[in-house]
Amino acid sequence: MTTNSSPQLWLYDTTLRDGTQREGLSVSIEDKLRIARRLDQLGVPFIEGGWPGANPKDVQFFWQLQEDPLKNSEIVAFCSTRRPHTNAASEPMLQAILAAGTRWVTVFGKSWDLHVTTGLKTTLEENLAMIRDTIEYLGSQGRRVIYDAEHWFDGYKHNPDYALKTLETAIASGAEWLVLCDTNGGTLPHEVTEIVQAVNHHSSLVADKAQMKIPQIGIHTHNDSDLAVANALAAVMAGARMVQGTINGYGERCGNANLCSLIPNLQLKLGYSCIGEDELAQLTEASRFVSEVVNLAPDEHAPFVGISAFAHKGGIHVSAVERNPLTYEHIQPEQVGNRRRIVISEQSGISNVLAKARTLGIELDQRQPEARQILQKMKDLESEGYQFEAAEASFALLMYEALGKRQKFFEIKGFQVHCDLIAGKETTNSLATIKVSVNGENILEAAEGIGPVAALDAALRKALVKFYPQIAEFELTDYKVRILNGNTGTTAKTRALVQSGNGHQRWTTLGVSTNILEASYQAVVAGLEYGLLLYSQPKALFISSEKLKSQNTTVSES
Ligand SMILES: CC(=O)SCCNC(=O)CCNC(=O)[C@H](O)C(C)(C)COP(=O)(O)OP(=O)(O)OC[C@H]1O[C@@H](n2cnc3c(N)ncnc32)[C@H](O)[C@@H]1OP(=O)(O)O
Numbered sequence: 001m002t003t004n005s006s007p008q009l010w011l012y013d014t015t016l017r018d019g020t021q022r023e024g025l026s027v028s029i030e031d032k033l034r035i036a037r038r039l040d041q042l043g044v045p046f047i048e049g050g051w052p053g054a055n056p057k058d059v060q061f062f063w064q065l066q067e068d069p070l071k072n073s074e075i076v077a078f079c080s081t082r083r084p085h086t087n088a089a090s091e092p093m094l095q096a097i098l099a100a101g102t103r104w105v106t107v108f109g110k111s112w113d114l115h116v117t118t119g120l121k122t123t124l125e126e127n128l129a130m131i132r133d134t135i136e137y138l139g140s141q142g143r144r145v146i147y148d149a150e151h152w153f154d155g156y157k158h159n160p161d162y163a164l165k166t167l168e169t170a171i172a173s174g175a176e177w178l179v180l181c182d183t184n185g186g187t188l189p190h191e192v193t194e195i196v197q198a199v200n201h202h203s204s205l206v207a208d209k210a211q212m213k214i215p216q217i218g219i220h221t222h223n224d225s226d227l228a229v230a231n232a233l234a235a236v237m238a239g240a241r242m243v244q245g246t247i248n249g250y251g252e253r254c255g256n257a258n259l260c261s262l263i264p265n266l267q268l269k270l271g272y273s274c275i276g277e278d279e280l281a282q283l284t285e286a287s288r289f290v291s292e293v294v295n296l297a298p299d300e301h302a303p304f305v306g307i308s309a310f311a312h313k314g315g316i317h318v319s320a321v322e323r324n325p326l327t328y329e330h331i332q333p334e335q336v337g338n339r340r341r342i343v344i345s346e347q348s349g350i351s352n353v354l355a356k357a358r359t360l361g362i363e364l365d366q367r368q369p370e371a372r373q374i375l376q377k378m379k380d381l382e383s384e385g386y387q388f389e390a391a392e393a394s395f396a397l398l399m400y401e402a403l404g405k406r407q408k409f410f411e412i413k414g415f416q417v418h419c420d421l422i423a424g425k426e427t428t429n430s431l432a433t434i435k436v437s438v439n440g441e442n443i444l445e446a447a448e449g450i451g452p453v454a455a456l457d458a459a460l461r462k463a464l465v466k467f468y469p470q471i472a473e474f475e476l477t478d479y480k481v482r483i484l485n486g487n488t489g490t491t492a493k494t495r496a497l498v499q500s501g502n503g504h505q506r507w508t509t510l511g512v513s514t515n516i517l518e519a520s521y522q523a524v525v526a527g528l529e530y531g532l533l534l535y536s537q538p539k540a541l542f543i544s545s546e547k548l549k550s551q552n553t554t555v556s557e558s
């Protein structure tokens with residue numbers, strides 16, 4: 001944990017610039033503002049907002065922030081050096097940068113001679129002039145400059161003398177930060193260590209000689225070798241003091257260094273001070289907020305912030321974690337705002353069952369014979385195709401059944417479903433009739449639905465609502481099915497997962513059968529039953545964050 005004497009690291013978020021270079025990610029100005037304000041709350045010192053002048057959205061974004069500025073963070077405008085053989089003062093792009101009204105500007109320039117001669121199609125000398133003019137011009141206009149040395153590591157490996165000249169030029173022109181970029185993401189951690197140390201040494205000599213303030217070193221890494229986080233950590237350990245990255249690792253190609261992994265590693269493992277402890281505890285929420293805004297499903301298995309990051313499935317793991325979480329957890333989940341979860345499956349032991357019973361508010365003791373019976377029943381059902389890890393509500397019902405405490409709210413006497421498929425029509429209508437008995441009274445009801453499961457659900461709810469008015473609040477929020485043994489054709493078993501909700505909570509139930517309707521019927525009925533249980537024992541059965549695993553889906557009906 002960090003203290004007052006922990007060394008300071010400067011975080012630099014580029015979600016709104018490099019992050020938006022990810023294929024499939026597109027944000028509106030409103031989205032950008034929401035993300036910027038969330039990062040501002042998190043206490044990220046630098047937020048790169050975009051490239052004003054490159055597109056109208058980024059121009060507008062900076063103007064809107066001038067009217068209603070951020071409270072804590074510095075918003076940074078990003079741009080390239082001027083074009084070859086032009087004058088910085090007359091570059092329209094640099095005028096757009098000045099109009100963005102930021103105190104800080106990040107300028108990227110070429111470090112690799114190949115890029116100068118092939119990409120820019122100019123001379124090595126002219127590239128140095130481009131770096132110099134651009135930084136000096138921005139400085140003369142009152143801007144503080146961060147210099148991003150694009151392709152730094154490749155450039156240094158191919159022609160170290162020239163690469164170092166580009167940095168010397170940036171230092172002499174007044175850049176306050178030299179950010180070394182692994183633009184192509186191909187560098188390995190030991191190379192990063194060596195090169196950052198060499199640059200630190202060289203830039204100190206250069207700055208000393210010129211009697212200038214020694215610029216600080218920053219790092220910007222890409223994930224093409226799956227090493228962006230490791231490389232950024234290596235750079236920090238070799239002396240870098242600014243770390244650039246993005247929330248959830250979004251970025252061009254395979255992404256940028258993931259700040260959601262970097263921040264806890266830097267802060268909790270290496271003892272650097274990046275953001276406050278309270279802010280660190282908001283990291284999981286911030287990660288999910290950003291994925292929600294950019295409309296990308298969160299990575300469930302993301303380190304630190306993924307829903308599975310502290311999920312324990314193997315029985316041996318759960319047994320030990322129950323005794324001491326340190327046995328299978330590298331940090332406390334709460335430190336990053338995440339939480340521990342116990343998963344129920346055929347990999348479970350008795351510890352999973354007891355832990356799950358506890359979280360569901362069900363009293364169960366290891367010495368009760370029912371505890372082992374529940375475990376065995378669950379394993380038997382899993383071998384038949386049930387999968388309880390995504391259907392905790394069904395597992396709760398199984399436990400109540402085994403304990404002889406399952407409440408009988410209603411009894412289904414029978415049902416029929418008709419589907420009308422009309423050639424040439426896009427939608428089909430289904431009609432379900434159902435016979436139910438409640439407290440000895442028989443009810444016959446019918447309802448239509450867009451598909452057979454929706455019709456069945458509607459008919460059942462119609463039949464039950466006069467006995468249980470709370471059912472009016474229930475809704476079927478998701479329905480997924482998976483064919484379990486597809487090679488057996490139409491006799492294959494189907495697993496149906498039904499997610500239900502009441503506006504405050506969601507719960508998932510499942511059914512398995514060779515008949516897709518029967519599997520769905522089991523899941524729908526269990527969903528209603530569990531919903532009714534929630535009202536009779538609301539505290540006991542609260543399941544906070546259930547999920548349906550999308551990879552289970554082969555057929556879906558809404
Ligand atoms: C490593 C990075 O992630 S850098 C950031 C990359 N991000 C982006 O490219 C997103 C925003 N980019 C854009 O909107 C556009 O590419 C613009 C507006 C910047 C430029 O658009 P255009 O003028 O149409 O050119 P184009 O997209 O083909 O870009 C290549 C031009 O940039 C020039 N360029 C590339 N790097 C630099 C640099 N460091 N300094 C100056 N010019 C550069 C190239 O020489 C080329 O110019 P030329 O065609 O006159 O030789």
Ligand SMILES: CC(=O)C(=O)O
Pocket residue numbers: 018108148149150151181182183184220222
């Ligand atoms: C500047 C930048 O985004 C890069 O070099 O990757």
